[in-house]
Amino acid sequence: MPAIVHFEVQFKPEHVTDAAKYLAETLAATRAWPGNQGIEALVDDADPCHILVVETWATTQDHDDYAAWRATPEGRSALHEVLAAQPSKQVYSTTLPLGL
Template identity: 50%
Template sequence: MTALAHLDLRLDPTVLDTVPTVLNEVLAATRAWPGIEGLEVINDDANPSHVVVELWTTTTDHDAYAAWRTTPDAASHLGDALNAQPVKTVIVERIALVF
């Protein structure tokens, strides 16, 4: 079942001009990872330093990617652009609605 991984990033407002370059570098590897179905970087209208959403085929695919991101091979400069720890929420279950 498709898993929505919401990664809540709080970027350092003083480095916002460098964020597109850093995100393009980091997310190129994300887009190439097996099981990624989609990736969208979105900004909070009220706070441009608040961003990201990923869509994965399964939670297992996302977990493998997240584990890889903790290795030296997956090191990036994204942490340099953050002013808080990322908060990840993975959602699989959906509420069936009838309209």
């Protein structure tokens, strides 16, 4: 099963109008990373500063390799400069059989 990653960010209000620009610049490297199968950014209807980035990865290891690169000086982006809080991340790679 592919790994689905939810990456939640909260932009500072003064930067929300530039959110698409910041995310496009940052996520270009994400899209290009081996194993990335898709990515989209969803804006919270109740709070436009709250954005959920949904990433699909071929494997959890592909995402783990990408995340390790992001923790290096070469992989660091400027996104942290415009966020109001630390981002949160959840990785989903196991499903429950629902018998539907």
